[in-house]
Amino acid sequence: MSSDSRELDDSGVEEGPREEPEEDDEPRVCQVCGDTATGYHFNAMTCEGCKGFFRRAMKGTPNFRCAFQNKCVITKSNRRQCQSCRLQKCLSIGMLKELIMSDEAVEKRRMLIRRKRMAEEPTVLTQEQETIIEELLLAHKKTFDMTFSDFSQFRPLDRDVYYTKEPSSSHQFSPRAESQEEVDDPVENGIRFGSTARTPQSEEKENARKVKFTSLPHITDLSTYMIQNIISYAKLISAFRALPIEDQISLLKGCTFEIVQMRFNMLFNEMTGIWECGSLKYCVNDAQRAGFQRHLLDPLMKFHYTLRKLHLNEEEYVLMQAISLFSPDRPGVTQHREVDELQERFALTLKTYISAKRSGPEKQLLFPKIMACLTEMRTMNEEHTKQVLQIQDIQPEISPLLLEIVSRQC
Known part of the structure; x- marks a missing residue:
């Protein structure tokens, strides 16, 4: 994998640059605790556990103390027992706080990953x-x-x-079959719903010829x-x-x-x-x-x-x-x-x-x-x-x- 590839943190979000060794390169062993490494995290070859530990420690205000003169040997089995020595080991192998993404950057990267996955994966009905x-x-x-x-x-x-059409409309339907039935009287030509001013003559015509x-x-x-x-x-x-x-x-x-x-x-x-x-x-x-x-x-x-x-x-x-x-x-x-x-x-x-x-x-x-x-x-x-x-x-x-x-x- 190329050196610009990214590693997902334990929240499922890529965090910092990662480099993976070639098959004949150094063994994939965590330089902090000796567990199986997953790649370069924050500038050092580590396992997922030590990567997460370093990120959490650096995002907070670490106030760790060693009960054994800061000389603990960190292994896979005891790495949780002395946080102070484990952090010092992280720093000593070159892990860098500057490569830790901010919470805002993590959220932005998470959204980008989701969008990319949605674009790549075909939509399927449940x-x-x-x-x-x-x-x-x-x-x-x-x-x-x-x-x-x-x-x-x-x-x-x-x-x-067809006895009705709307005289107020300038673009009415004018059925051909009834065109000869139309006369000049505005009321007889159409029906206005609601109140309509009518002359006695128009009312007489309308009564004689029912709508x-x-x-x-x-x-x-x-x-x-x-x-x-x-x-x-x-x-x-x-x-x-x-x-x-x-x-x-x-x-x-x-x-x-x-x-x-x-x-x-x-x-x-x-x-x-x-x-x-x-x-x-x-x-x-x-x-x-x-x-x-x-x-x-x-x-x-x-x-x-x-x-x-x-x-x-x-x-x-x-x-x-x-x-x-x-x-x-x-x-x-x-x-x-x-x-x-x-x-x-x-x-x-x-x-x-x-x-x-x-x-x-x-x-x-x-x-x-x-x-x-x-x-x-x-x-x-x-x-x-x-x-x-x-x-x-x-x-x-x-x-x-x-x-x-x-x-x-x-």
Whole structure:
């Protein structure tokens, strides 16, 4: 080994320069006590025991006294009996206090060694993490049919008539099929949620021609279907079942919109902007025909493009769903510490999975990008709740289950 190599001290940290003899060089014997030496420590050939003794003695204020006229012969068997003579022997063979690293330097070196080992050693999922992923995958596959074959019995999607659009937006969706229905009256052209100044003429026209969110019945059925599947999904997760029923309800109310969007993202075609759900195809106009407004739909579309471009695999999607489900700050959650620990466990599993399974420089930023998507959904979640309640006030066709989910904001 070269002369600039380092020796680990008994704390597992390299300490001072070490030189190892060649095979035909001097025997590897500690010059202090005669024990087997491990190399040069602090400028002398010593064993690990004498190396540690010298470092501890020099870092303190040695006040050793010999009971036998400072003439003790230090051996492997008696080296602990006279510290004074042992220290003198260390100094006499040339061990130098100046080569002892400070506590700060030792800690810095320890961190460098850990980082080097982590960089050299491949990341591997633990058995517990493998089990977590397997359970989440099973729950997901049992509760999410990507072909939507069970959705055929619900009310059809009506795209024939569209009476609403938002006049305040400069970049609205303008469905071609309904373009001839549009007139100049600002109220008749659109619905403003909340208070709206109306003229007697506009009110008369609006009463004569009732506002109708034509795709709302189908979108309501679709939402109810997705919510039921997410409830079933959560109940298949053992950590969720172990929580109090009140916390289960609070967590489901908080995460449902987010998990619905994650599942739909798996079906999102980033080239066309279409959600391809088996034989069903959805565009953002369908959500607008159900009454949702652009200040939800615009960030929602941006979210779907951003997340889809990460090209997550199924394992990463299900871990992302679990992180959303186990959010300790949802309204009504009581077991904050337990839920927080569970969320941290899922987040660490996702981070480890990415390190173990992904390759290329892009993997370094994948985990923070996923977490940023989760944060973005929290904001959209609140806006979605508000718009659902506004739609219900105008056209009461929202299902009781969906209203129950959004009731946390009431």
